[in-house]
Amino acid sequence: MRRTEVSVRADVEGQHEFRARVREFFASPRVREAVTRVRTAPPEDEPGLLDVYRWLGERGWLAPSWPERYGGLGRGLAESAIVTEEMCLAGVPDDAHVLGIDIVGNFLLQVGTDAQRARWLRRLARGESLAAVLFTEPACGSDLARLTTRAAPDGDGWRLYGTKIYNQKTQFADVALCAARTSESPVPFDGITLFLLPLRSPGIVIRPVENITNDRFHEVVVDGVRLTTDDVVGTVGDGWALMNDMLLLERTGIDFHAKIRRWLDSVAAEVRGSGDLDLEARFVELDARLRAGHALAWRVVAELARGEADPATAAMAKWYVTEQARAVIRFCLEVRGMSGVLSTWDADPVDNGLVEAAARYAPTHRLGSGTSEIMLYIIASSALELL
Incomplete structure (x- = not known):
């Protein structure tokens, strides 16, 4: 048997073992009790940070593909997919996991600065903090090339102005990945930049948007919040390419x-x-x-x-x-x-x-x-x- 075949078989066997352990965790009494509490809570008691997330984070399972220094296990995308799959099969709400780990966390892991990773990744992977996503706007849904939120130059930084809508978990999140225009161009895909936006900043208003599910959407109005180059994710003007590459993971x-x-x-x-x-x-x-x-x-x-x-x-x-x-x-x-x-x-x-x-x-x-x-x-x- 060739060495590569042995390696592949070992990987698959390791993934089966990992899945069995994750499934056993989700079947444990304390997790089932926690899920029942969340699922039977009245609509106004929408869950934010879940005990289940923290329990996963203690094991390095909330973001198992991330390096250990950032709270993961240093494993592969298959293990991340296994956790996501078993989480949903067990009925554990996954919106905060998708937003904070699969989107914002992976953006930072791939293109964030060392300082951004050090500040946020371990907190997210431990289930100690939540992150949200601010892409969609009232006049543009899936067509993000039409977004109008603007980042107006202000000294060595920018001030953000705009309205985002249909955003989840923003009432619980500490930070959001926000797409805004830093420059105008005849090509609608150009000039979009991604920022880490602190959601507790003066100038941010979060309003609920009711819908038929148990989890509220929100309208987020950003009025003049100042950001600097330290808050840019990736490079200025490269937001469209980053969004297209990273959203494949979702x-x-x-x-x-x-x-x-x-x-x-x-x-x-x-x-x-x-x-x-x-x-x-x-x-x-x-x-x-x-x-x-x-x-x-x-x-x-x-x-x-x-x-x-x-x-x-x-x-x-x-x-x-x-x-x-x-x-x-x-x-x-x-x-x-x-x-x-x-x-x-x-x-x-x-x-x-x-x-x-x-x-x-x-x-x-x-x-x-x-x-x-x-x-x-x-x-x-x-x-x-x-x-």
Whole structure:
């Protein structure tokens, strides 16, 4: 057997062992109790920093691919994907993890300064601090080239002016990765710079934007907050390229698949006990589609780990996986019947109202991390060369 084959086999065996340990952690009584408390809390008690995150951080599992000096384990992207997948399968809220670790933390790890890494990474990896993302604006959603938040020159720095919207966890976060224009250009992609914006600064107003899920969105108004070159992530004017490169890490489809898989698995026993052959056949078809999406998502993870990231493949994975959400939740509602519309705040709901909550969250899967329409545009232009 060649040495490379031995190495690959060892890696896979190590990942299986790591997954078993992570799964055992999420199945432990204290984690299950913590998840139940979060899932049954009233809407106004939206969770911020979770005990589960701190427990993961103590093990180096919240960001296992990060170097040990920054609170990780120095392992690979596969281990990070395993944690994300098992977290979602266990029903642990993952929004703060995606924002703080997968996006902001990875940006800093890849292109941040030594000072930025030293200040933030260990706090994020230990579950001691949260970070948010300020990209979307009222007049631009997935088309970030149209953003208008501006960084006006001010001595050796800038003052930021603009409004961001549909941002999550900003009421709990200490810092946000904010995209703003530092220069004007006929080319809309040019002149965008990424900043680390302290969210407790004078000149920042955070307002809730109500929606149908349990987690609020927010409007963030930035009025003249002063930033310096120490707050720039990457280089000035290079924000568009950085966002496109780094957001691939958010588009594997791993997290979306695990959430949808959890929904379908929650009704598996009822389908098997129904004696309805048509219902069983439809379950099998949905299961097969999810398995295909799972394989595609892990293909993206493998490509990223090899340094062979392909935006089109990532877009395919994200689009294909999230497009299963509506069909799966309709099926779950059909299987559950009237009990499926009982929420966690009703008396004795099945699975703490899992299906009812999923029905409210399902539409967001087509929007988060880039809309389905944007994913199709990337596929059509990059892979099929139709545009």
